[in-house]
Amino acid sequence: MKVLVVNCGSSSVKYSLFDMEKEQKIAWGLVECIGLEEAFYKRQTITVPQVKTSCKVANHFEAVQIIIKDLLDEKTGSIKDIKEIAVVGHRVVHGGYKFSKPVLVNEQVKKDLKECYSIAPLHTPHHYAGIEAVEKMLPGIPSVLVFDTAFHQTMPDYAYRYAIPSEYYEQDHVRRYGMHGTSHKYVTQKAAAMLNIPVDKVNLITCHLGNGSSITAIKNGKVIDTSMGFTPLAGLVMGTRCGDIDPAVIVHILAKYPKMTSDELNNLLNKQSGVAAVSGIAGGDMREVEDAMLAGNKKAELAFNMLCYSGKKYLCAYYGILNGIDGIVFTAGIGENSPLTREKMCEGLDNLGIKIDKALNEPRSSKERFISAADSKIKVMVIPTNEELMIARESVEVLNENK
Ligand code: ADP
DSSP: OEEEEEEEOSSOEEEEEEETTTTEEEEEEEEESTTSTTOEEEEEESSSOOEEEEOOOOSHHHHHHHHHHHHTOTTTOSOSSGGGEEEEEEEESOOTTTOSSOEEOOHHHHHHHHTTTTTSTTTHHHHHHHHHHHHHHSTTOOEEEEETTGGGGGOOHHHHOOSSOTHHHHTTOOSOOOSOHHHHHHHHHHHHHHHTOOGGGOOEEEEEESSSEEEEEEETTEEEEESOOSSTTSSSOOSSOOOSOOHHHHHHHHHHOTTOOHHHHHHHHHHSOHHHHHHOOGGGOHHHHHHHHHTTOHHHHHHHHHHHHHHHHHHHHHHHHHTSOSEEEEEHHHHHHOHHHHHHHHTTOGGGTOOBOHHHHSSOOSSOEEOBOTTOSSEEEEOOOOHHHHHHHHHHHHHHHTO
16 A cells, blocks of 8 residues: 655645555655745655756646656656555644644545635645645545644643633634644654553653754643644744744834834744854754854854753653653654754753763664663653654544545
């Protein structure tokens, strides 16, 4: 059985084709810089190394068409007949108040998805275009939507509500939703297996640290709180996002600069803030920030310290509300690859039973592993995330439920 996973991002479309018998990725790639002169297509298969070609692509609908056409190419494609694809899984960033679990696409689901446009305007229209392109190119093949927000739907009301007048919740659906749910779910399942604890009994803190970062408190395998909020802007200091700030700062900025538009303000907080703003390193790429810090750049050091400190505060808060944990998981670009960040976030927590072993933390590896010291009460793990595989698994599950 083959499953195609499509991930329509803000300016790119990524895809992976899985053979689910072995849960093996057999073809993958992306169309990047959609709508720009420099747009390109990168493709790779299990037997053919990466090929990069430039392409003309105006929008996400066209990008998905390019990908599917290529997968079906007589000479170089990985699929001979569209019927080989059992289901297409679409990553959807925000399920809003309409979706709390993965769903099979039908006309009502598409209508409901359109209602989520205003909550995630940079992504949802592209997801919609992706669904329509699949419907055109792969007629009769079912599509499933897998939401980044779904895993967080088990949060209690006192964790997801904001203390602002109720009408903003009731009419405008303003509440904490949380993001990166597919990744947090994947590493929760992996960690439970590594710890030899049934998933519905495992208590964890999962740290997804990438350009965007979020930390989640997992009780008995379910989310009880998470650091991102109504949007991915909340929580930790991130690459270019400010994370938690006093909301009055925004009111103050708007009062002082009344000509600033909501788009400009959004851009300021999402694209011009975070590690990038503090370090002065464009994009806030953690590798560059660490290199600069190690070379003595004080601004880079401050940015690094701020990111780690904001993460450590969530780690300790969630340790408290969970009343003890079995393990801590680090995942995503920074979580998987930066020993310095992991060390700094866990520094000085030996009183809580959290101790990293430097010799286990340092080596680079693409395998899941323990990095806690032998006498650490809490196990600390690095687990490479695999959101695409999780989407493929969930798509098959939904397909089977609907048979
Ligand atoms: P996203 O999916 O949110 O765009 P990723 O999960 O790919 O982001 O993470 C990207 C981040 O991971 C970047 O800040 C990058 O610098 C960081 N990263 C990747 N490799 C390393 C490394 N070896 N050391 C430190 N940071 C790294």
